[in-house]
Structure formats: structure tokens, C-alpha cells
Amino acid sequence: MITSVRTALVGALAAALLPLITPSAAAEPLRGGTVDFGRHLQPIDGFGFSQAFQRADLMHGAQGLTPEHQREVLDLLLNRTTGAGLSILRLGIGSSSDEVYDHMKSIQPTDPGGPDAPPRYEWDGDDGGQVWLAKEARRYGVKRFYADAWSAPGYMKTNGTDANGGTLKAEWRRAYADYLVQYAKFYRQEGVRITDLGFTNEPDLATSYASMRFTPEQAVEVIKAIGPTVRRAGINLLCCDAAGWDEQAAFSAAIEADSTAADQVAVHTGHPYVTPSDQPLPTSRRTWMSEWSPNGTTWNEAWDDQNKAGARSASVEGGGGRRAGGYDGLAVAEAIHTTLADAGASGYVYWFGASVGATRGLIQLDGPDYHVSKRLWALAAYSRFIRPGAVRVAADSGADGVKTTAFRNRDGRRVLEILNTGAEPVRADYALRGGAGGGGDARGAVYRTDETHALSRVGTARVRDGRLAVELPRRSLTTVVLG
Helix, strand or coil: HHHHHHHHHHHHHHHHHHHHHHCCCCCCCEEEEEEEEEEEECCCCCEEEECCHHHHHHEEEHCCHHHHHHHHHHHHHCCCCCCCCCCCCEECCCCCCCCCCCCCCCCCCCCCCCCCCCCCCCCCCCCCCHHHHHHHHHCCCCCEEEEEEECHHHHEECCCEEECCCEEEHHHHHHHHHHHHHHHHHHHHCCCCCCEEECCCCCCCCCCCECCCCCCHHHHHHHHHHHHHHCCCCCCCEEEEECHHHHHHHHHHHCCCCCCHHHEEEEEEEECCCCCCCCCCCCCCCEEEECCCCCCCCCCCCCCCCCCCCCCCCCCCHHHHHCCCCHHHHHHHHHHHHHHCCCCCCCEEEEEEECCCCCCCEEEEEEEEEEECCHHHHHHHHHCCCCCCCCCEEEEEECCCCCEEECCCCCCEEEEEEEEEECCCCCEEEEECHHCCCCCCCCEEEEEEECCCCCCEEEEEECCCCCEEECCCCCEEEEEEEC
16 A cells, blocks of 8 residues: 555544644634534535546556555545545546547447438447446445536537537437437446436537537537437436536526526536636536646645745646646645535536546556545545535635535535635634534534645544534644534
């Protein structure tokens, strides 16, 4: 087991020996905040990741990752006790005619003879390693599987290739709907139920890899053409995974302006690469941040690079409008907070869980070995404890530089996520209110994620007469879980 994982597990095993959380003399004076568990905001569908573009195959040992380390990586991403406990897996629906690395092969790589010809589907039972991963995820308890197409096969498009943009030919819309549903049927025969399906990814961009352009108006027409087929298959239709949150707002507005299209879309999905996910999308439907990882040019395992020379060279405004630059753990924690608190998203799906090279994924695969970044633990602080079916509730930190979100799970567990972005420690004092979830006395666990802690239990929280005091070290994420 690698050093960073061993350190995290040792911290967890030592939890029972730790004292109650007590204020530090070095901390700033108590600041008053409130959490109202009776004031419900958005429901939470879950937190997830993707291993599209053959990254699942890498995770399954295609470049030498040992079976022992494959299990450890799966545990890090999916285990609800020792890992992140991620609950959404985003699958890539292939469009390529080949299986070159970084491509996703189509289930119908050649034109069957036109949109009205009998289809000629091909299924290898592997799908770039994604079938194996989906089965493993199901065993860990994942129930939400989001299959998304970056492009239709080239013969269905105006430019004749699955790359470099182009758009779906109108005469192929019905056949494309059948194609997408057939993909879900193949997974069903493997024992995995696709719950959510998308027909486009970043339709506002044309890229050198699989991509397909739509204007908001074109997307509306495709939704109306394929939506009934997807619905009859018992699958939620999601749209539109635009590359920027403001760009997705234009798609969402166009969908909502057409009652037929609006009725077909279950969840509106967007990415914050171009513009940040810092405000609600113009829809009453649920919204997901369905793909993001920070920018950067090297592999970085750190929690906080703010004070390291040259570490902020890349400008990252996506993922919630964080300060320029940064692809450390704190950058991810701030992005998650902003997406949940300011955009009101119900789902948060990170990009790669594990990849190779200078990845900004959560885990770097390195031949037979792997390395873990603090980005994983930033996401795990939310995903392990805030489970599908939870609801976000109103919360206010009452302190500058302290960002707070709070949640109530279906099982009654209450969770506070408290991010101290300041350069000094703070002692925060929260008044807990609202129905069965607030007031009274309670006990719980306190976890810390910072430069020296990886979601490590650091003590016990006590609520007395509806008040909770907790110490927040500088530039740290504190997770309080109350029974």
C-alpha cells in the first residue's frame, strides 16, 4: 500500500484515542453561524466520476496496475468507509470506428445502409473496461449510471466523422435514439441498469476528439425527436453538458421555453470549464455539474499550493470561480462548495477518477503502482457522508473566509462541511435549528482534510442546547457528522 493511503488509514484507526474537540488558544475568537435543518434547499443525487476514453481499462490493469492495487484504487473511489464512496458513474458512449487508445469504439462502427436500414450492432462485453468498472461500482452500492455520448458515429453527422464537431443529420435522429437505447440494453444484459442518458457532450465546442455541435435551438429539436424513445426505455434524459455554466444556461433556457422539450429532460447538466458554476441554471428541474477537473500541467498531490512559488501559473476559473490558478485539493473543495451553495446543483461529477501522466484526476496510475492526490480527499469529504437522497439545508458561517454547507441524510445523519479559506485558524460557533434536525444535544465525529490530514478523524463534536463549537485550522476543510 502506498504511503499516502497508509497515512490516512493510520489516522482513521487512531480516532478512538482522540479527545473531544477543544478550542485552541491560537485560534481567532468564536464567530457566530447558523444552520437551519428545517429549511430545505436542493435534494442531493450524489457525487461521481468517469473513466471514459479507456481510463477504465487502465484501471483494470491495461498498463500493468497489479490486481492488489486495482482493488485499492476501487476502494479509494468507491468504499464508503475508507474511501470516497462515490455514488454516480459516468460512462462514455463510443462513436469511433477503432479502438486506438483514447478512443471509444461505437456499438455500430459502420453505416448499416442508412437511417432506415436494419441496425448492425456489435458488442464486445467490455466497452473499454467500463463494463468491468460498472459491475464493480454496482457491488460497492452504486445505483446511478449516467451514459453520455460525446458524438454520434461519423456517418450520422454532417461532417462524416465523429471528431471535429459537425452536427447530427435530421434524418438520423430516430436511429440515433435507438442507438443510444441499445447501448443501455447491452449494459442491462451485463447486469447494470443505465439510469440516465445524454446524447451530447459540450455541444458548444468542436474538438479534435469525439465532438458534435448543437445550437440551443437544435438541441431542443433533437430532444423532442429522441426523448420519447429514451423515456419508453425507462431512462432519464439529461442535457446538455455544455462546456461552460453560462453556456449551459442558454441551452436550459431554450429547453424551458419549449414545453414539449422541457417535459422530456429530467436533469440539466453543465460543465464549468469556460464559465463557473456559481449561479442556478434557469430551470426548476434538478441540475448536475457533470464534468470538471482543474487545469494544470503537472501531477500535483498537494492540498494547498497558494504559498508555493510558480504553483499558480495556470488560470482556473471553472468549477466555481475560485481564485486564479490552482489544481490542489483546496481548489476542488472550493469548487464543490460553490457548485452546491451558489449554483444549487444536486449532483457533482468529477472528471477522471484515475488516469496517467500529468493528470488532474484524483489518482495517478503509474504502471503497477498509483499515487493519490488531496483532490480525492477533498471530494471524499463530501461524497462519503452526504448520500443520495440527502437534502441541503440553510447554513451561514457568520465569519469572513469561512464557507459552510449543511445537509441532512435520509437516515437522519446531519453533516456540516466547513471550509476555512483564511490564513488564520478560526473557532466557529453554530446555532443548530429546525425541526427534528436541529436544537437539543447531540454527539458526532469531526474529520479534517488539510496538508497533513486526509479525511482523518480528529475528535468528537458535542452539541449542547443546540449549539456546536468547532475549531477550524487555517486553510482546511472540516467535516462534522452528527447522529
